[in-house]
Amino acid sequence: MAIMDDIDSAIVRELQTDARQTNRELAARIGIAPSTCLERVRALKARGAITGYHAEISLPALNRHVQALVAVQIRPLSRAVIDDFKTYLYGLPEVLSAFILAGGDDVLVHVAVQDVEALHAFLMDRFTKRREVVSFRTSVIFEHTRNRVVAPLGEPRA
Amino acid sequence: MAIMDDIDSAIVRELQTDARQTNRELAARIGIAPSTCLERVRALKARGAITGYHAEISLPALNRHVQALVAVQIRPLSRAVIDDFKTYLYGLPEVLSAFILAGGDDVLVHVAVQDVEALHAFLMDRFTKRREVVSFRTSVIFEHTRNRVVAPLGEPRA
DNA sequence: CGCTGCCGCCGAATTATGTTCGGTGCACCT
DNA sequence: AGGTGCACCGAACATAATTCGGCGGCAGCG
Known part of the structure; x- marks a missing residue:
């Protein structure tokens, strides 16, 4: 590999x-x-070096004009609870990706929704109601740039 | 559109x-x-609905076994300084993506490096030395799951 | 030092696919 | 009810994917 x-x-x-x-x-x-x-x-x-080929779609074209990051604290912090929450997130169409973290916050969720109103509704309906979510902080994203070409690191010639 | x-x-x-x-x-x-x-x-x-087609590459295959999120505070918080910092980040091979945020932190940087040692070196060499970076918090990523299929939101049938 | 076996690259032939273009039907507007 | 425009379709042509036999270089062994 x-x-x-x-x-x-x-x-x-x-x-x-x-x-x-x-x-x-x-x-x-x-x-x-x-x-x-x-x-x-x-x-x-x-x-397994190439895992797939994916079209990249413009989020505005999908009627998603607002992106945000939601830092979530989960309690109790057990594998079962985290796994359930992950599965839950995966089923939400607004969720683009989720990071499971070491440190202050437990999960960081990247979401894209129609507008700020939809963001508010999403947070109230999808996070506030969950028992395992003890707190979350939301940051609206002004801009998101991705580095599309990722090169091997370390000794360049293996 | x-x-x-x-x-x-x-x-x-x-x-x-x-x-x-x-x-x-x-x-x-x-x-x-x-x-x-x-x-x-x-x-x-x-x-412009489809913006491109990209192969997805396994990060371990690229000799990147550790991912982290770095939340950065920038001062002074002017457009020029932010733009410079963005350009700087874009030139670093370790950086996968960067979010410009509203709220507590100004920039969130997603990095992938060889190991924890390389992460430490990266932070010391690439962030500590920058004058505009007044503070940063690093969270190691245990797991990152992406929702690859993103559907239109709102009224489903336009 | 030479022989031999192996691995990866190449190029032509075959199969499959991309692409173009003229025709057709449906729906909407008048 | 007639006309017009749009989108879809299917066949024909151009281009690309895929297979496979053979060649060349390299390494390991005698």
Whole structure:
């Protein structure tokens, strides 16, 4: 799983940038034959290095104009309670992602909703009513930038 | 930009699940002709509803075994300083994404590094030395789950 | 030092897919 | 009721994915 040479790195970089470019384009960009390229891409997926290909959708286009982060404290802090809460979150369409944390807060939830009114309603309906949620703090997100191309770290050439 | 019928929703859902399935598969799954499907996908991209297609890479495969969230306070809190800091963050390979926030903290940074030692080094080298960073709190991430399929909100059928 | 076996890359042939374009039906407007 | 426009469809053409046999380089062994 740790073996990843320059060619693999280049493939991973290109597919993070555009996952829908053709295998021929990809091969040409990297400088290998299409058949070789196909083989390596398949190996990366089989190895678990590439876990999937996903379209990125504009949140405004999905009628979600407000994003927020909600830092939640959970009690009692047991595995069962956390797992239940995770499952609960996963079923909420407003939730984009959830972080289970070490430290002050237990869970950080990234949500995207229609507007501030919907945010308020969401918090009241989905968090206040939960018994395991003893407190939460909400921060509205002004801007969220993602670094789409993630490269290997450490000794660059394995 | 807000017009998105059932077929568009289905396309968006499918492409979020697997962006590399063939246009024919996609069309068959949804129940329309490949040519129609191609047209709609192109329209969605042209309209800005689909912003891109990205491969998802396993962080451990990239030699990043530790993730953390760093809540940063910036002073002075001016646009110029924030923009500079954003640009700075964007250039750091360890940074996965950054949130600009309203409320207690100003910026929340999601990082992925090799191990806890590398996390410590990263914080010391990249944050402590910055003049505009007046304080930061770091939370190690035990688990991060993403909701990959994001559906339109509000009135479901536009 | 040379031989041999193995692994990965390549290129052509086959199969499948993307893409274009003209026609058709439905719905809406008048 | 007639006309107009839009979206969808299906066949034809261009392009790409996939397979597979063979070649070359490298390593390990004799």
